[in-house]
Amino acid sequence: MLLKKMSKQFSFSENEMNGIVEDTYKNIIDECKKLIRETKCPDEQIIALLSLVASTFTTTLSKE
Numbered sequence: 001m002l003l004k005k006m007s008k009q010f011s012f013s014e015n016e017m018n019g020i021v022e023d024t025y026k027n028i029i030d031e032c033k034k035l036i037r038e039t040k041c042p043d044e045q046i047i048a049l050l051s052l053v054a055s056t057f058t059t060t061l062s063k064e
Helices: 002-007 014-039 043-063
Strands: none
Touching (some): 014 043
């Protein structure tokens, strides 16, 4: 089932790429830098956190 969902091609529009997608990317980076500043955690902890976030969406896709 996951393969069916993944085989569908999706692309953000140019407006989305230059708007919400770019903003979201910048916000994620800024929040990760803030987390490092405030907690002094290593980059590996940020990677683990981002992996956890990604796995949340992977689980959603596999359930559909």
